[in-house]
Amino acid sequence: MSVKDNFEDGSHSQREVGERAEIEAQEFELKEALTNFRLSMHAWSEAAHSHPRTEQVVRRQSWRLAASWALGCAIAAGSVSSVVYQQHHQKEMAKVAAAQAKYAADQKLAAEQIAREDEEDLLAKVDSDVSREVPSAMEPLAQLMSEADAK
Protein backbone atom coordinates (compact mmCIF):
# COMPACT_ATOMS: atom_id res chain seq x y z
CA MET A 1 0.00 0.00 0.00
CA SER A 2 1.45 3.35 -1.03
CA VAL A 3 1.65 6.48 1.12
CA LYS A 4 -0.97 8.07 -1.12
CA ASP A 5 -3.38 5.18 -0.52
CA ASN A 6 -2.77 5.45 3.21
CA PHE A 7 -3.48 9.19 3.11
CA GLU A 8 -6.70 8.69 1.09
CA ASP A 9 -7.86 5.94 3.44
CA GLY A 10 -7.21 8.23 6.40
CA SER A 11 -9.18 11.15 4.98
CA HIS A 12 -12.00 8.78 3.93
CA SER A 13 -12.31 7.33 7.43
CA GLN A 14 -12.15 10.85 8.89
CA ARG A 15 -15.01 11.87 6.62
CA GLU A 16 -16.96 8.79 7.68
CA VAL A 17 -16.41 9.60 11.32
CA GLY A 18 -17.52 13.17 10.69
CA GLU A 19 -20.67 12.04 8.90
CA ARG A 20 -21.46 9.54 11.62
CA ALA A 21 -21.04 12.22 14.26
CA GLU A 22 -23.36 14.54 12.34
CA ILE A 23 -26.01 11.82 12.00
CA GLU A 24 -25.73 11.06 15.71
CA ALA A 25 -26.12 14.74 16.51
CA GLN A 26 -29.21 14.91 14.31
CA GLU A 27 -30.68 11.81 15.95
CA PHE A 28 -29.96 13.28 19.37
CA GLU A 29 -31.69 16.51 18.38
CA LEU A 30 -34.68 14.57 17.03
CA LYS A 31 -34.99 12.58 20.26
CA GLU A 32 -34.68 15.73 22.32
CA ALA A 33 -37.32 17.52 20.21
CA LEU A 34 -39.73 14.60 20.52
CA THR A 35 -39.20 14.44 24.28
CA ASN A 36 -39.82 18.17 24.60
CA PHE A 37 -42.91 17.84 22.43
CA ARG A 38 -44.26 15.08 24.70
CA LEU A 39 -43.49 17.03 27.88
CA SER A 40 -45.08 20.16 26.41
CA MET A 41 -48.22 18.26 25.41
CA HIS A 42 -48.49 16.64 28.87
CA ALA A 43 -48.05 20.00 30.62
CA TRP A 44 -50.64 21.71 28.40
CA SER A 45 -53.12 18.87 28.80
CA GLU A 46 -52.73 18.80 32.58
CA ALA A 47 -53.22 22.54 32.81
CA ALA A 48 -56.24 22.45 30.50
CA HIS A 49 -57.70 19.42 32.27
CA SER A 50 -57.56 21.03 35.69
CA HIS A 51 -58.92 24.33 34.29
CA PRO A 52 -61.02 23.22 31.28
CA ARG A 53 -61.76 26.74 30.09
CA THR A 54 -58.50 28.65 29.88
CA GLU A 55 -58.55 32.40 30.28
CA GLN A 56 -57.05 32.82 26.84
CA VAL A 57 -59.85 30.96 25.11
CA VAL A 58 -62.53 32.73 27.11
CA ARG A 59 -60.96 36.10 26.31
CA ARG A 60 -60.77 35.24 22.64
CA GLN A 61 -64.37 33.99 22.65
CA SER A 62 -65.63 37.11 24.38
CA TRP A 63 -63.70 39.28 21.91
CA ARG A 64 -65.25 37.36 19.03
CA LEU A 65 -68.67 37.55 20.64
CA ALA A 66 -68.33 41.32 21.07
CA ALA A 67 -67.12 41.73 17.50
CA SER A 68 -69.96 39.66 16.08
CA TRP A 69 -72.48 41.58 18.22
CA ALA A 70 -71.08 44.89 17.00
CA LEU A 71 -71.16 43.70 13.40
CA GLY A 72 -74.71 42.39 13.85
CA CYS A 73 -75.88 45.66 15.39
CA ALA A 74 -74.26 47.69 12.61
CA ILE A 75 -75.94 45.55 9.95
CA ALA A 76 -79.31 45.75 11.74
CA ALA A 77 -79.03 49.54 12.18
CA GLY A 78 -77.99 49.92 8.56
CA SER A 79 -80.90 47.90 7.24
CA VAL A 80 -83.42 49.64 9.54
CA SER A 81 -82.20 53.11 8.55
CA SER A 82 -82.20 52.15 4.89
CA VAL A 83 -85.80 50.92 5.19
CA VAL A 84 -86.83 54.11 7.03
CA TYR A 85 -85.05 56.27 4.46
CA GLN A 86 -86.66 54.36 1.61
CA GLN A 87 -90.13 54.74 3.16
CA HIS A 88 -89.55 58.44 3.77
CA HIS A 89 -88.28 58.85 0.21
CA GLN A 90 -91.30 57.03 -1.17
CA LYS A 91 -93.67 59.24 0.86
CA GLU A 92 -91.92 62.35 -0.43
CA MET A 93 -92.14 61.07 -3.99
CA ALA A 94 -95.86 60.30 -3.54
CA LYS A 95 -96.46 63.82 -2.18
CA VAL A 96 -94.64 65.39 -5.13
CA ALA A 97 -96.53 63.20 -7.61
CA ALA A 98 -99.88 64.10 -5.95
CA ALA A 99 -99.02 67.82 -6.03
CA GLN A 100 -98.01 67.57 -9.67
CA ALA A 101 -101.24 65.71 -10.56
CA LYS A 102 -103.31 68.30 -8.68
CA TYR A 103 -101.53 71.15 -10.46
CA ALA A 104 -102.09 69.47 -13.85
CA ALA A 105 -105.79 68.93 -13.06
CA ASP A 106 -106.16 72.59 -11.96
CA GLN A 107 -104.46 73.74 -15.13
CA LYS A 108 -106.76 71.59 -17.21
CA LEU A 109 -109.83 72.89 -15.39
CA ALA A 110 -108.69 76.48 -15.80
CA ALA A 111 -108.06 75.94 -19.52
CA GLU A 112 -111.48 74.37 -19.92
CA GLN A 113 -113.07 77.22 -17.99
CA ILE A 114 -111.35 79.79 -20.20
CA ALA A 115 -112.37 77.90 -23.33
CA ARG A 116 -115.98 77.68 -22.07
CA GLU A 117 -116.04 81.38 -21.20
CA ASP A 118 -114.62 82.27 -24.63
CA GLU A 119 -117.29 80.17 -26.32
CA GLU A 120 -120.04 81.73 -24.23
CA ASP A 121 -118.74 85.21 -24.98
CA LEU A 122 -118.65 84.42 -28.69
CA LEU A 123 -122.20 83.01 -28.66
CA ALA A 124 -123.44 86.02 -26.72
CA LYS A 125 -121.76 88.36 -29.21
CA VAL A 126 -123.28 86.47 -32.15
CA ASP A 127 -126.72 86.57 -30.49
CA SER A 128 -126.52 90.27 -29.84
CA ASP A 129 -125.29 90.92 -33.39
CA VAL A 130 -128.07 88.81 -34.81
CA SER A 131 -130.70 90.39 -32.59
CA ARG A 132 -129.48 93.82 -33.60
CA GLU A 133 -129.14 93.12 -37.38
CA VAL A 134 -131.92 90.69 -38.18
CA PRO A 135 -134.86 93.07 -37.81
CA SER A 136 -133.56 95.51 -40.43
CA ALA A 137 -132.29 92.72 -42.64
CA MET A 138 -135.53 90.88 -42.34
CA GLU A 139 -137.62 94.02 -42.96
CA PRO A 140 -138.27 93.48 -46.73
CA LEU A 141 -139.26 89.91 -46.04
CA ALA A 142 -141.54 91.04 -43.30
CA GLN A 143 -143.09 93.58 -45.61
CA LEU A 144 -143.64 90.90 -48.25
CA MET A 145 -145.17 88.70 -45.64
CA SER A 146 -147.50 91.45 -44.47
CA GLU A 147 -148.49 92.29 -48.10
CA ALA A 148 -149.27 88.67 -48.81
CA ASP A 149 -151.33 88.58 -45.65
CA ALA A 150 -153.24 91.67 -46.79
CA LYS A 151 -154.10 90.10 -50.15
Place this chain on the structure above:
Amino acid sequence: MATAQELAAEEFSTVVTKHRPQIFRFLLASTRDVDLAETLTQECFLKAHRNWGSFRGDSTAMTWLMRIAINLQKDHWRNRRMQFWRHARTNSVDLDEASDWLPSGERSVEQQLLAKEQVERVWESVKGLSERQRTVFLLRYVEEQELSEIARATGLSEGTVKAHLSRALGRVRAELGGKR
Protein backbone atom coordinates in the same frame (compact mmCIF):
# COMPACT_ATOMS: atom_id res chain seq x y z
CA MET B 1 -75.45 -7.08 47.81
CA ALA B 2 -74.62 -5.09 44.65
CA THR B 3 -76.41 -5.99 41.42
CA ALA B 4 -74.57 -6.72 38.15
CA GLN B 5 -75.67 -3.32 36.85
CA GLU B 6 -74.23 -1.53 39.85
CA LEU B 7 -70.97 -3.41 39.50
CA ALA B 8 -70.75 -2.48 35.82
CA ALA B 9 -71.42 1.18 36.66
CA GLU B 10 -68.70 1.12 39.30
CA GLU B 11 -66.29 -0.54 36.90
CA PHE B 12 -67.05 2.04 34.21
CA SER B 13 -66.55 4.86 36.67
CA THR B 14 -63.07 3.48 37.47
CA VAL B 15 -62.26 3.31 33.76
CA VAL B 16 -63.31 6.94 33.29
CA THR B 17 -61.19 8.14 36.20
CA LYS B 18 -58.20 6.18 34.98
CA HIS B 19 -58.27 6.97 31.26
CA ARG B 20 -59.96 10.35 30.92
CA PRO B 21 -56.74 12.42 31.11
CA GLN B 22 -55.10 10.34 28.39
CA ILE B 23 -58.09 10.48 26.04
CA PHE B 24 -58.38 14.23 26.60
CA ARG B 25 -54.66 14.71 25.93
CA PHE B 26 -54.81 12.78 22.66
CA LEU B 27 -57.86 14.78 21.51
CA LEU B 28 -56.22 18.05 22.57
CA ALA B 29 -53.10 17.19 20.58
CA SER B 30 -55.24 16.25 17.57
CA THR B 31 -57.38 19.39 17.61
CA ARG B 32 -55.27 22.01 19.49
CA ASP B 33 -58.63 23.23 20.82
CA VAL B 34 -59.36 22.89 24.53
CA ASP B 35 -63.14 23.32 24.22
CA LEU B 36 -63.39 20.90 21.33
CA ALA B 37 -61.18 18.35 23.07
CA GLU B 38 -63.44 18.60 26.15
CA THR B 39 -66.56 18.09 24.03
CA LEU B 40 -65.11 15.14 22.13
CA THR B 41 -63.89 13.56 25.38
CA GLN B 42 -67.41 13.83 26.82
CA GLU B 43 -68.82 12.29 23.63
CA CYS B 44 -66.25 9.52 23.77
CA PHE B 45 -67.21 8.48 27.31
CA LEU B 46 -70.90 8.83 26.56
CA LYS B 47 -70.50 6.47 23.62
CA ALA B 48 -68.38 4.13 25.71
CA HIS B 49 -71.01 4.12 28.47
CA ARG B 50 -73.75 3.22 25.99
CA ASN B 51 -71.68 0.34 24.62
CA TRP B 52 -70.03 -0.73 27.86
CA GLY B 53 -72.21 -3.85 27.93
CA SER B 54 -70.91 -4.98 24.55
CA PHE B 55 -67.23 -4.46 25.46
CA ARG B 56 -65.88 -7.99 25.56
CA GLY B 57 -62.37 -7.21 26.74
CA ASP B 58 -60.62 -8.46 23.59
CA SER B 59 -58.36 -5.44 23.86
CA THR B 60 -57.61 -3.24 26.86
CA ALA B 61 -60.20 -0.64 27.88
CA MET B 62 -57.69 2.04 26.92
CA THR B 63 -57.32 0.71 23.36
CA TRP B 64 -61.11 0.45 23.03
CA LEU B 65 -61.60 4.02 24.29
CA MET B 66 -58.82 5.32 22.05
CA ARG B 67 -60.51 3.70 19.06
CA ILE B 68 -63.74 5.56 19.87
CA ALA B 69 -61.80 8.82 20.31
CA ILE B 70 -60.00 8.37 16.96
CA ASN B 71 -63.31 7.78 15.18
CA LEU B 72 -64.88 10.82 16.86
CA GLN B 73 -62.10 13.18 15.82
CA LYS B 74 -62.14 11.68 12.31
CA ASP B 75 -65.88 12.36 12.08
CA HIS B 76 -65.32 15.86 13.39
CA TRP B 77 -62.75 16.74 10.70
CA ARG B 78 -64.93 15.18 8.00
CA ASN B 79 -67.95 17.27 9.07
CA ARG B 80 -65.89 20.41 9.49
CA ARG B 81 -64.51 20.26 5.97
CA MET B 82 -68.04 20.72 4.71
CA GLN B 83 -69.03 23.43 7.12
CA PHE B 84 -67.35 26.70 6.36
CA TRP B 85 -68.79 28.49 9.35
CA ARG B 86 -67.57 25.89 11.78
CA HIS B 87 -64.17 26.21 10.23
CA ALA B 88 -64.28 29.98 10.57
CA ARG B 89 -65.24 29.70 14.24
CA THR B 90 -62.41 27.39 15.19
CA ASN B 91 -60.81 28.01 18.59
CA SER B 92 -57.66 26.03 17.92
CA VAL B 93 -54.63 27.81 19.31
CA ASP B 94 -51.68 28.92 17.20
CA LEU B 95 -48.58 26.74 17.05
CA ASP B 96 -46.72 29.42 18.93
CA GLU B 97 -49.19 29.24 21.83
CA ALA B 98 -49.26 25.44 21.76
CA SER B 99 -45.51 25.31 22.22
CA ASP B 100 -45.62 27.66 25.22
CA TRP B 101 -46.35 24.77 27.53
CA LEU B 102 -43.08 23.40 28.77
CA PRO B 103 -42.20 22.41 32.32
CA SER B 104 -39.33 24.73 33.29
CA GLY B 105 -37.65 22.12 35.53
CA GLU B 106 -34.00 22.88 36.06
CA ARG B 107 -33.38 24.35 32.62
CA SER B 108 -31.69 27.61 31.93
CA VAL B 109 -33.53 30.33 30.02
CA GLU B 110 -31.52 29.53 26.91
CA GLN B 111 -32.38 25.83 27.16
CA GLN B 112 -36.03 26.70 27.60
CA LEU B 113 -35.99 28.88 24.49
CA LEU B 114 -34.27 26.14 22.52
CA ALA B 115 -36.83 23.59 23.71
CA LYS B 116 -39.70 25.92 22.81
CA GLU B 117 -38.28 26.34 19.32
CA GLN B 118 -37.95 22.58 18.92
CA VAL B 119 -41.53 22.01 20.05
CA GLU B 120 -42.70 24.68 17.62
CA ARG B 121 -40.94 22.89 14.77
CA VAL B 122 -42.46 19.56 15.73
CA TRP B 123 -45.92 21.19 15.76
CA GLU B 124 -45.16 22.69 12.35
CA SER B 125 -44.40 19.26 10.92
CA VAL B 126 -47.42 17.67 12.66
CA LYS B 127 -49.59 20.28 10.95
CA GLY B 128 -48.41 19.04 7.56
CA LEU B 129 -49.13 15.37 8.28
CA SER B 130 -52.12 13.49 6.93
CA GLU B 131 -54.84 12.60 9.44
CA ARG B 132 -53.61 9.00 9.78
CA GLN B 133 -49.95 9.94 10.02
CA ARG B 134 -50.80 12.51 12.70
CA THR B 135 -52.86 10.02 14.72
CA VAL B 136 -50.13 7.38 14.60
CA PHE B 137 -47.44 9.93 15.40
CA LEU B 138 -49.31 11.34 18.41
CA LEU B 139 -50.11 7.88 19.78
CA ARG B 140 -46.45 6.88 19.51
CA TYR B 141 -44.65 10.02 20.65
CA VAL B 142 -47.16 11.66 23.00
CA GLU B 143 -48.98 8.66 24.41
CA GLU B 144 -45.91 6.40 24.11
CA GLN B 145 -48.00 3.45 22.91
CA GLU B 146 -46.48 0.29 21.45
CA LEU B 147 -46.84 -0.35 17.72
CA SER B 148 -49.19 -3.29 18.38
CA GLU B 149 -51.44 -1.08 20.55
CA ILE B 150 -51.51 1.64 17.89
CA ALA B 151 -52.38 -0.96 15.27
CA ARG B 152 -55.31 -2.21 17.37
CA ALA B 153 -56.56 1.29 18.16
CA THR B 154 -56.39 2.51 14.57
CA GLY B 155 -57.45 -0.74 12.91
CA LEU B 156 -54.29 -0.68 10.74
CA SER B 157 -51.68 -3.41 10.34
CA GLU B 158 -48.39 -2.99 12.21
CA GLY B 159 -46.60 -2.63 8.89
CA THR B 160 -48.84 0.30 7.88
CA VAL B 161 -48.35 1.89 11.30
CA LYS B 162 -44.57 1.62 10.85
CA ALA B 163 -44.80 3.17 7.37
CA HIS B 164 -46.90 6.10 8.66
CA LEU B 165 -44.49 6.63 11.56
CA SER B 166 -41.49 6.58 9.29
CA ARG B 167 -43.02 9.23 6.99
CA ALA B 168 -44.04 11.35 9.95
CA LEU B 169 -40.55 11.16 11.45
CA GLY B 170 -39.07 12.02 8.07
CA ARG B 171 -41.09 15.24 8.09
CA VAL B 172 -40.04 16.12 11.63
CA ARG B 173 -36.41 15.40 10.74
CA ALA B 174 -36.65 17.61 7.66
CA GLU B 175 -38.28 20.42 9.65
CA LEU B 176 -35.59 20.26 12.33
CA GLY B 177 -32.78 19.98 9.77
CA GLY B 178 -34.18 22.55 7.37
CA LYS B 179 -34.26 25.32 9.93
CA ARG B 180 -30.92 24.58 11.55
